[in-house]
Amino acid sequence: MLVVVAAQVGKVLTPGLVIEALREAFQAPITVPVRHHHSIPRGADETATLLLMPAWQTSGGYIGVKIASVFPLNAQRNAPSVEASYLLMAGDTGTPLAVMDGRAITLWRTAAASALAAGYLAKPNASRLLIVGAGALAPYLIRAHATARPISEVEIWNRDASKAEHLAARLDGALRVRAAPDLEAAVRRADVISAATLSTEPLIKGAWLQPGTHVDLVGGFTPKMREADDDCVRKASVFADTRAGASKEAGDLVQPLQAGVITEKDIKGDLFDLCRGLHPGRARADEITFFKSVGTAIEDLAAAVLVYNRVKA
Numbered sequence: 001m002l003v004v005v006a007a008q009v010g011k012v013l014t015p016g017l018v019i020e021a022l023r024e025a026f027q028a029p030i031t032v033p034v035r036h037h038h039s040i041p042r043g044a045d046e047t048a049t050l051l052l053m054p055a056w057q058t059s060g061g062y063i064g065v066k067i068a069s070v071f072p073l074n075a076q077r078n079a080p081s082v083e084a085s086y087l088l089m090a091g092d093t094g095t096p097l098a099v100m101d102g103r104a105i106t107l108w109r110t111a112a113a114s115a116l117a118a119g120y121l122a123k124p125n126a127s128r129l130l131i132v133g134a135g136a137l138a139p140y141l142i143r144a145h146a147t148a149r150p151i152s153e154v155e156i157w158n159r160d161a162s163k164a165e166h167l168a169a170r171l172d173g174a175l176r177v178r179a180a181p182d183l184e185a186a187v188r189r190a191d192v193i194s195a196a197t198l199s200t201e202p203l204i205k206g207a208w209l210q211p212g213t214h215v216d217l218v219g220g221f222t223p224k225m226r227e228a229d230d231d232c233v234r235k236a237s238v239f240a241d242t243r244a245g246a247s248k249e250a251g252d253l254v255q256p257l258q259a260g261v262i263t264e265k266d267i268k269g270d271l272f273d274l275c276r277g278l279h280p281g282r283a284r285a286d287e288i289t290f291f292k293s294v295g296t297a298i299e300d301l302a303a304a305v306l307v308y309n310r311v312k313a
Contacts, residue, residue, distance in 0.1 A: 001096050001097060001098060001099065002097065002098035002099070002100075002308065002311060002312070003098070003099050003100075004098055004099070004100040004101065004307060004308075004311055005101050006101040006103065006104040008307075008311060009100065009101055009104040009105060009108065009307055010104065012306075012307055012310035012311055013108055013303075013306065013307065013310070014147075015108075015111065015112060015115060015140075015143050015144040015146075015147040016147050017306060018108050018109060018111075018112035018144075018302075018303055018306065019112045019115050019116050019119070019144065019147060019148065021112075021302045021303060021305070021306045022109065022112050022113055022116050022271075022298075022299055022302050022303070023116055023275050024302070025298050025299070025301065025302035026116075026271045026272050026274075026275035026276070026298065027275050027276055028057070029057070029058035029059065030055055030056070030057055030058060030298050030301065031055065031056050031057075031058055032054075032055045032242075032296060032297050032298050033054055033055075033297075034244075035051055035052060035053045035054075035245075035297060036050075036051065036052035036053075037049065037050075037051060037222075037249070038050040038051075038052075042071070045073065046071065046072060046073045047072075048069060048070060048071045048072075049069065049070040049221075049222070050067075050068075050069055051066070051067070051068040051069075051070070052065065052066075052067055053065065053066040053067075053068065053295075053296075053297035053300060054297055055296075055297035055298055055300065055301040056091060056301070057091055057301070059091075060091045060092045061091040061305075062088060062089065062090065062091045062097075062301065062304075062305050062308075063088075063089040063090070063091050063094065064086060064087065064088045064089065064297070064300060064301040064304050064305075065086070065087050065297075066084055066085070066086045066087075066102050066105070066106070066297065066300045067084060067085050067086075067087075067102065068082060068083065068084035068102060068103075068106065069082070069083050069084070070082050070221075071083075072198050075135075080103060080136060081135070081136075081198065082103060082106060082136075083102075083103055084101075084102025084103045084105070084106055085099060085100070085101070085102045086098075086099070086100040086101075086102040086105050086300060086304050087099055087100075088100065088301075088304045088305070088308055097308060098304070098307075098308050098311075100304055100307060100308075102300075105300055105303050105304055105307065106295075106300070107136060107137055107140045108140060108303055109299040109300055109302065109303040110137060110140070110218060110293065110295065110299070111137065111140035111141045111143065111144035111145075112144050112299070112303070113241055113271070113293050113295075113299050114141060114144060114145065114194060114216045114218055114291070114293055115141075115144035115145050115147055115148040116148070116271065116274075116275070117216065117239065117241070117271060117274065117291040117293070118145055118148045118149060118192060118214060118216060118291070119148045119149075120274045120280075120281030120282065121214050121237075121239060121274075121281050121282050121289040121291055122148070122149050122191065122192050122214035122282070122289070123149075123191055123212050123214070123282070123285065124149070125149075125150065125191075126149040126150070126151065126191035126192050126214065127149070127150055127151055127152045127153060127191060128151070128152075128153045128154075128155075128189055128190050128191045128192070129142065129145050129146070129149075129151045129153070129154045129155070129190065129191070129192045129193075129194065130154075130155045130156075130157065130180065130186045130187060130189070130190035130192070130193045130194070131154065131155070131156045131157070131194050131195075131196070132157050132158075132183070132193065132194070132195035132196070132197060132203055132204065132227070133157075133158060133195060133196040133197040133219060134156055134158035134160070134163040134164045134166075134167045135196060135197070137196040137218065138156060138167060138196060139167070139171060141194045141196060141216075141218070142154055142171065142175065142177070145192055145194060145216075146175060149191075149192065151175060151192070152175060152176065153175070153176045153178075154168075154171070154175050154176065154177040154178070155177075155178055155179070155180035155186045155189070155190070156168050156177065156178070156179055156180060157179070157180040157181075157183045157186055158179075161179065161181060164179040164180065165179040167179075183203065183204075184205070184208050187204060187205070187208040187209065187213075188208050188210055190213060191212065191213065191214065192213070192214045192216065193213065193214070193215050193216065194216040194218065195215075195216070195217050195218060195219055195227040195228070196218040196219045197219040197220075197227055198219055198220075198225065199219065199220070199225065199226060199227050200224055200225055200226055200251075201226060202226050202227065202228055202229035202232075203227055203228070204227060204228040204229070204232060205228075205229050205231060205232070206228070206229055206230070206231025206232040206233075206234060206235050206236075207231055209232065209235065209236075209288050211285075211286035211287075211288065212285055212286050212287065212288070213288050213289075214282075214288075214289045214290075214291070215228060215232060215236060215288070215289065215290045215291065216291050216293070217250075217252050217290070217291065217292050217293065218293050220250050220251050220252050220292075220294075221249060221250065221294050221295060222249060222250075222251060223248075223249065223250070223251045223254040223255070224251055225250070225251045225252075226251045226252055226255060227252055228252055228290075230255075230256050230259065230261045232290060233252070233253070233256045233261060233262050233266075233290060234256075234261055234262065235288055236288040236289060236290035237268050237282075237283075237287055237288065237289050237290065238253070238262065238266055238267050238268060238290045238292070239267070239268055239269050239270060239274070239279075239289065239290065239291045239292070240253065240267055240270045240271075240291065240292045240293070240294070241270060241271050241291075241292070241293045241294060241295070241296055241299075242270050242271065242272070242294070242296050242298075243264075243267055243270045245294045245295070245296055246267075246270070246292045246293075246294045247264060247267060249294050250292050250294040252292050253267070253292050269281075
């Protein structure tokens with residue numbers, strides 16, 4: 001059985017490879033049970049989350065499961081907020097084939113899912129990217145979005161401005177990367193806005209969005225988490241990675257649905273619809289598009305199979 005550490009994952013993957021692997025996965029017959037989502041109280045100020053995410057290819061192939069933990073206060077401990085392990089098995093016998101660094105798999109596939117959606121929803125000439133949040137996912141989102149669209153300028157905003165400045169200095173190079181001191185001004189300048197935070201209060205205001213903007217929300221994965229306000233979903237064409245998951249687990253859709261700001265019919269499509277050609281994606285140059293990613297085991301399985309085959313080769 002292979003043991004694949006994070007460094008190996010990074011050596012065998014590129015954003016383009018993962019984006020195409022995800023596109024093929026959303027077109028293929030894959031079974032994805034509802035993921036197990038367990039809250040674990042850890043003192044008065046923190047509730048951790050344990051996620052169990054299985055998926056399998058319908059006809060043989062592979063079976064996989066990710067076990068992930070989310071500890072929101074780990075940043076204060078100088079530790080990653082998300083940790084995970086991935087077990088890949090043979091689909092015809094259940095034989096374990098590989099154990100992989102699940103955190104690395106998660107970073108790569110999450111960024112690739114956002115870029116996959118942006119390929120359908122962002123303007124073809126989108127060149128200005130705003131990253132909201134300077135955590136571990138931010139560099140992966142930048143690389144993935146720059147693969148999907150001709151990104152040449154990147155701004156990074158973070159509540160702790162010093163973290164945004166440090167990350168921008170580290171990433172500045174082929175792409176012009178700068179820290180954004182003013183979130184509103186940066187939102188108004190951006191063609192693509194990609195948020196990856198653990199916020200429970202809306203950060204992005206719909207009033208700031210300009211015609212043609214694409215909003216990509218990655219961070220919130222519980223009904224209480226929120227990265228954009230009601231006005232964002234009210235004025236945008238709304239999409240999700242999966243209708244079933246995002247409409248039940250992601251606060252950026254759950255809360256507007258419960259408040260009657262939007263209805264289920266206002267979610268125009270998901271990655272199944274986009275990748276299978278059932279929805280064309282962006283319809284107009286001035287259309288504001290909104291994509292909510294909550295994560296699905298389809299993406300983990302696709303990325304893990306890609307890593308396994310490339311490490312073996």
